[in-house]
Amino acid sequence: MDLASFFSKCEKALVSSLTEKGHPFRYPVLATTAKNHTPNMRTVVLRAYDAAEKTFCIYTDARSQKVEELDHNPSAKILFYDPQQLLQLVVSVRLIFKIADSDFYAQLPEKLKKDYATVRAPGTPLEVADTVEYDFDSGHFVKLIFEAEQFECLKLQRPHHRKGQFSKVHQKWEGRWLIP
Ligand SMILES: Cc1cc2nc3c(=O)[nH]c(=O)nc-3n(C[C@H](O)[C@H](O)[C@H](O)COP(=O)(O)O)c2cc1C
Incomplete structure (x- = not known):
C-alpha cells in the first residue's frame, strides 16, 4: 500500500465514524x-x-476547562483508536474557530441542551451527586473547530506494523513512512 492510499483509508474511517x-x-x-x-x-x-x-x-460548554486552556494555547492533539482495526490516529490540531451557534443550540431538545446548560460551571464541586440545576435559556454551547496540522497514522499488523506521518508544508500535504 502506498502512502496516499494509507492516508485515504484513515480519512475514510474518520468520515465513516460520523x-x-x-x-x-x-x-x-x-x-x-x-x-x-x-x-x-x-x-x-x-x-x-x-x-x-x-x-x-466538537461541541462543548464554553466555560469548560478545555476552552480556557485552548484560549491560552490553541494547539491540541486528538487521538482516535479503533481496537478492531488496531488503527491509531494522532492528529496535531489548532483551534481556529469558537462558534457560539445560538440558533443551533435553540433547536436542540432539552435532553441535549443539558450538556451546555448547567447553572454552575462544569467542574464546580457538588455536595450531593445528581443535584445539578439547569438554565436552558442561557446555555453556554460552543462549537470548536480545529484545523489539522499533522496526522500520525499507526496500523498494527503482521508481518510489519505501518506508521505514516502526514504534514502540511507550505499549504501542501506531504507524507512519509516512519519506523512504527
Ligand atoms: C463518551 C463521552 C463523550 C463525551 N463527549 C463530550 C463532548 O463531545 N464534549 C465535551 O465537552 N465533553 C464530552 N465529554 C465529557 C468530557 O470527557 C469531559 O469530562 C468534560 O468535557 C470536561 O472536560 P474539561 O473539564 O477538561 O473541559 C464526554 C465524555 C464521555 C465519557
Missing part, C-alpha cells in the same frame, strides 16, 4: 495543555470532519 453507529472514531480523546504546562485529556464526540479542509468539530 454516520456508522458505534464507530470507535466517534469518541476521540482531546488533549490540551494547561497554563502550568501539564497535559489534560478527555473523551469527546466527533461532530464533523471536513476532509477537504481537514477540520474537526
Whole structure:
C-alpha cells in the first residue's frame, strides 16, 4: 500500500465514524495543555470532519476547562483508536474557530441542551451527586473547530506494523513512512 492510499483509508474511517453507529472514531480523546504546562485529556464526540479542509468539530460548554486552556494555547492533539482495526490516529490540531451557534443550540431538545446548560460551571464541586440545576435559556454551547496540522497514522499488523506521518508544508500535504 502506498502512502496516499494509507492516508485515504484513515480519512475514510474518520468520515465513516460520523454516520456508522458505534464507530470507535466517534469518541476521540482531546488533549490540551494547561497554563502550568501539564497535559489534560478527555473523551469527546466527533461532530464533523471536513476532509477537504481537514477540520474537526466538537461541541462543548464554553466555560469548560478545555476552552480556557485552548484560549491560552490553541494547539491540541486528538487521538482516535479503533481496537478492531488496531488503527491509531494522532492528529496535531489548532483551534481556529469558537462558534457560539445560538440558533443551533435553540433547536436542540432539552435532553441535549443539558450538556451546555448547567447553572454552575462544569467542574464546580457538588455536595450531593445528581443535584445539578439547569438554565436552558442561557446555555453556554460552543462549537470548536480545529484545523489539522499533522496526522500520525499507526496500523498494527503482521508481518510489519505501518506508521505514516502526514504534514502540511507550505499549504501542501506531504507524507512519509516512519519506523512504527
Ligand atoms: C463518551 C463521552 C463523550 C463525551 N463527549 C463530550 C463532548 O463531545 N464534549 C465535551 O465537552 N465533553 C464530552 N465529554 C465529557 C468530557 O470527557 C469531559 O469530562 C468534560 O468535557 C470536561 O472536560 P474539561 O473539564 O477538561 O473541559 C464526554 C465524555 C464521555 C465519557
